[in-house]
Amino acid sequence: MTEHNLVSMTAPLRDDFDIPCHDIGPAEKLPWVVLVGGVHGNELNGIFVLSRLANLLRRAAAGQHPDFRVRRRVMVVPAVNVLGVNTGSRIWPFDKTDINRSFPGHPAGETTQRIAYALLAGTLSARHRIDIHCSNDQFEELPQVRLYEPHDDERAGAYLFGLPAIVERPMSGVFTSTLGHAWRHHGGENYVIQAGQAGSLQLPHCERLFQALLNFLLHKGALTGTRFTEPEEDVHYFGVDQSVPVISRGAGLFVSHLEVGRWVRRGEVLGNLHDAFDGDIISDITSPASGLLSGMRRQPLLCEGDLVARVQSLGAEGAAMNTYLHGQGQ
Ligand SMILES: [Zn+2]
Structure with a gap:
């Protein structure tokens, strides 16, 4: 169980910055699940929930949680756009670029391209990858799983969150530079979750999201626990025409x-x-x-x-x- 930096960058004219990552569970194994939040710096629900989830996982891994034990390696990156979080900004503040339009990125490119490249490289080895977003600051989304031209394992896996809606989408040309799309070229199971509205915390959505991620980790065997409650609500699957x-x-x-x-x-x-x-x-x-x-x-x-x-x-x-x-x- 460690905390390390997924990305560390130096800059000639301002402070260096890091993108920290919780790396929890058996370090000799490949990551089983990676959870990423805050690719957009003002999407606070995901950042808050992932920081809380990492807190639970770290206590569970140390044998200090009464209900849970960690069985497989889990990586949690609560906030990718670390400078955007400081300023409440969706985009990367210095060059006004959207990190989620910068994938797959480039190791010698602009800062956001280098962040994208390092984030992709640092998350590819995980079997299950989850990217968490809100909507923008004008629109509220019911917590839901978004699938883009999924394969059958992803369709089945999406139910394990227990969120009220799974929404399948066609892959748009506009979205080919997102993290979720970049992951798709590397196998595994890939999920995008949307929950709530950017710019503030909506605590009921946060609670639902937290429980959903816990459900997924338990169902996938990353965690074992005594406090495993099946979700009460029905899950509905909505196809591309719905x-x-x-x-x-x-x-x-x-x-x-x-x-x-x-x-x-x-x-x-x-x-x-x-x-x-x-x-x-x-x-x-x-x-x-x-x-x-x-x-x-x-x-x-x-x-x-x-x-x-x-x-x-x-x-x-x-x-x-x-x-x-x-x-x-x-
Ligand atoms: Zn977002």
């Missing part, structure tokens, strides 16, 4: 009382659009499909064409809607 975006047809203040994770009917009012000057309700915004409300806009200033919500339908209602499929947080 994501239905709700797009605004007008501008105004969007107000909604609905929580993500509830089931809505086609035509149900998701929220109201108010005139920001006189307060009149301009229109109701209704759900175009029946299904699980998996994402909701939380920044209320709405323009025409903005994404308001996302509904996961049990039917193939999203077939013609291949825009807005990806969460902005990845």
Whole structure:
């Protein structure tokens, strides 16, 4: 059990920086699971949950946890964008680049390319790889597993988290430079999890995410424990044609009382659009499909064409809607 730096960089004009990694369990073995958070520095749910999870794993590995023992090697990188965390920034602060658009990276490239290269190299040997994101700071995502053109082991493995939604996506050309995509070329099982909204902590999502990661580690044999509760909620799998975006047809203040994770009917009012000057309700915004409300806009200033919500339908209602499929947080 050690803490080491996955990346260490020197810089001529400012302080050096490191990207620290918890390396827990039998060091002579290849990592069984690697968990990565904070590729975007303002996605705090994942950073918080991974730091707490590493705390549990370290105590378990030292024989100091009453309920759990570590059986296999687990690596945890709570925050990749260490400088972005300091400034609350999604992107790398100095050159304004998105680390998750820099993979597979290059050992002699710009800083973000070097970070990407080192992160990829440092995580490839793990059998199971998990990259945790939030949405952006305007949109809230129900904690969910995202799969991109998965193989059958990934489809089966996604259920082990016990999160309420597994959402399968086609691979977009825009997303070929992400960590999740880079991992796919190297076998193993690869998962992207989205949970909540960037810029703040949503504790109910954090608790759900923490339990989900614990479930996965237990099911995969990385941990054994006495406190192993099967998730209570049903897990639903949504295929590529089952994501239905709700797009605004007008501008105004969007107000909604609905929580993500509830089931809505086609035509149900998701929220109201108010005139920001006189307060009149301009229109109701209704759900175009029946299904699980998996994402909701939380920044209320709405323009025409903005994404308001996302509904996961049990039917193939999203077939013609291949825009807005990806969460902005990845
Ligand atoms: Zn992200």
